Amino acid sequence: MKILLVEDSRALAAVISARLNSFGHDVVLAENGKVAVEVFNEAAPDLILMDIDMPVMNGFEATSRIRAFETSNKWAWTPILFLTASDTPDNLVTAIEAGADDFLSKSVPEPVLHAKMKAMARIAALRHRLSMANQKLYEQASRDGLTGLFNRRHMDMQTDVVWEEAQREHQPFAVLMLDIDNFKKFNDHYGHQAGDECLRNIADALSNVVNAANEQGTTQGAFVARYGGEEFAVVIPRASPEAYESIANSIIENIHNLRIPHERNADWGIVTVSIGGERLDLPGNKIATIFRTADTRLYQAKEKGRNRAELRGN
Template structure:
């Protein structure tokens, strides 16, 4: 492991380095809190552990730890274990260190076996924590990803759209939304079975992704419904862009078990207006979509 030592007393620093290297770790030294903070700030991911003396010149270990914890306060998964060193076993000093962001506390003079045990215990905590973070990320991905197409699901799409609506309102930017619905999708399921319908949904998603403009966001928001967020796009430009998305679907046949299938989509487009929410925009695009269905399907309709 890569361990960064912050210790202003040379003899303590050399002894600590000797112990750590004997345990097989790679060691880097700094001599005050300011050097510690700057070193971590410039290479946060370089370090597996920080071992920090409490009382150091320029910036104390306590101050440095608070600054280091503040670097990634909004990203709790970015965490480096910090072990404090001090000649004091005073309860108040230990409490201050823990409050500053320490994970453990060692009283000088350091005992080799105690240090080794502390590092071993901390390494187990790190391993368990990393496993938990990984599991949480996978769960988050599952909760925001459509299982069939791997596109963002409705929840994730609405979250992205909400952010774009906020930007459009704050910076007076254009924004459009479209809803695409596969025409006569029930007929595909009835004639070929639901497995065929699933394959068509996957192929539609792939084709839309391949034709996706830079900056646009696509999601699957319903059974055979997809939605598009088109930032920085005025109504007329959105209509043209979405009609090209429609042509991407209808321009070439799809295939199931080697047989060609003609698949088309109807598209409804709505542009952002001040005061509307992301849900309002989707409803407006849905309304335009129904007009496209009534107009004969396989067409794009823009909501004024």
């Protein structure tokens, strides 16, 4: 394990370090609580051994501060074991209240210290596995299984966040709604497996366009999601008129260039998409309004012959 040893007495620190090294652990030393708090994130220890009485910042304060860091990730938990000369009931209670997991006297027999550390390491490993599993679950819950894009649920959550930000900072905001032209006919003609493959290819093309725009700085934090069925949405925070139009045009063009055969798609003979969009210089209305307008324009794009983008009102 990597152990952060917080101890102001150099002599004691040397003795404890040597002992921990002999157990096979790596030791990072902090000479008081303040130093411990400062090195905690970078050191990322598996376990902390904390003294109470230290100059500058004592062990209770350092423990509270370290626990405060961890609240950002509710599964993060580094075991903190107090190792102190003054093992009074009051100190034990204060240490646990501050966020310590256990409390031992410095005169504790070596095998007891060793055993306690083992128990702490087990808990830390479990927390770590939970944290990983939790992250994976979160990732799965936010993605569409077929295309790997954000799903509708995640899109709605993320849109609320960026919408509020745009309102607060008086930044423009744009949404594109798009739909694969004659997709039902595609499925009827080529089968659902080919339909799934088509959706995946379209999703990849959309991701490529949006990622490229973000990387080139044309947009900041634009994202694409599968809205449902053969519908997709692109959310573009801080959208300049140029970015708004260039993303829509790139999407039409890139999907056209995929040249996925689609005999039943009117004159085109290949898979195409239609887009409806709305961009606001100042987001004022409710978020639902912007999606509704984009959706209305999507229908206009369909009526006007498909394979096109309708981006503004007449």
